[in-house]
Amino acid sequence: MAETTPVTMTIDQEQGRLDAVLGQAKLPYSRSTLANWIKEGLVLVNDQAVKRSYVVKQGDVVSINPPEVKETALEAENIPLDIVYEDDDLLVVNKPQGMVVHPAPGHSGGTLVNALLYHAPLSTINGEFRPGIVHRIDRDTSGLLMVAKNDHAHHALAAELKAHKTQRIYYALVKGNFEENEGTIDAPIGRHPKDRKKQAVVGDGREAVTHFKVVERFAGYTLLELALETGRTHQIRVHLAYIGHPVVGDSVYGHQDKIFNIKLPGQLLHAKTLVLTQPQTQEELRFDSALPPLFEQVLRELRENQGS
Known part of the structure; x- marks a missing residue:
């Protein structure tokens, strides 16, 4: 789970736009996430909401108040899949462009993993949110992806990939x-x-x-x-x-x-x-x-x- 504890920092030598300064501050959040939080009023400067383009000044107190993270259970979803091959150990899927491989912040459902869980049992090695996933391809890349249906197959396929x-x-x-x-x-x-x-x-x-x-x-x-x-x-x-x-x-x-x-x-x-x-x-x-x-x-x- 992402850290939700508020963070406070005081501007010292940093210069430039608020979104850029925060993006370079080694915080556990992406620059786009921080930019969205500024827009939503979750990032304050001297207790005041500001725009992303706000230029920081020495002595400014920046407070970041991450939203509460909702616990989500990974659900099987009846999403059509283009399954190229399947046996007791693995399956090969032709992933369409635009489909996210596994759940992540901003993509809790509608992913390849959600669809796979509806279709077949999957290996457990990669944890709750990436079961069966031996390798990934980007959301907007299409094509073939191998998926492990049990842990033995996952270990074997991952070892072959690593080699x-x-x-x-x-x-x-x-x-x-x-x-x-x-x-x-x-x-x-x-x-x-x-x-x-x-x-x-x-x-x-x-x-x-x-x-x-x-x-x-x-x-x-x-x-x-x-x-x-x-x-x-x-x-x-x-x-x-x-x-x-x-x-x-x-x-x-x-x-x-x-x-x-x-x-x-x-x-x-x-x-x-x-x-x-x-x-x-x-x-x-x-x-x-x-x-x-x-x-x-x-x-x-x-x-x-x-x-x-």
Whole structure:
């Protein structure tokens, strides 16, 4: 549970907007959460409600009063699932874009985990709110995800993932063109130094390796196949933005939300192929999924534009 004890701080050397100052104050809350609390009047300066743009002054007393956290039980929900494969140990799901994988603040229901609990028993290793989840993909990334139905399977799948034996192949449409046909991005990833909700390539980050191949070239855009050697948060999105080729539709690392007048609800990034070992039989299982209709629509427009 998040800490709900009020916090008081006195401005000394800090300078700038209130939301920025709090975002850099090493508080146990994200910058966006603090910004919302300022808007809701839960953050006061000298006992007065202020705007996020308030410029702090030396001697200001800032009080943060987190709202009470409501206890929530994880509920099974009858949400349709695209189940690609299932046996007694695991299942593979084709997650749609826009679906959150597991409950978190702001997403207590309607998640993949809520839907999975309605469908089948899940492993318990990851705790109450992430049962069965061996690995995640971002909310606005679509594609294949493996889920453990018991603890033995969870241990086996997680060990294979940690040993880099699980194959995870993604397709992404990115901005710009590549001279090379393939390559590797080897750059450490950690929390962004200024924005706690973002990741970035940083010198003291954790090892992160992404391999890419060009699948198709367009005017100003490239379709890539990407293989993850490691699995850091937002890894593909951060790496591609780092080399100057952000994923189309990525509002966090790329800022493009429209192409050919097609409104994009999120990044054009799809977990297309998944190869894993069945925990009991040791059989290699390979799964492939089609690109979502919106992704295909954008590619058709690019091909038609290329030919005109």
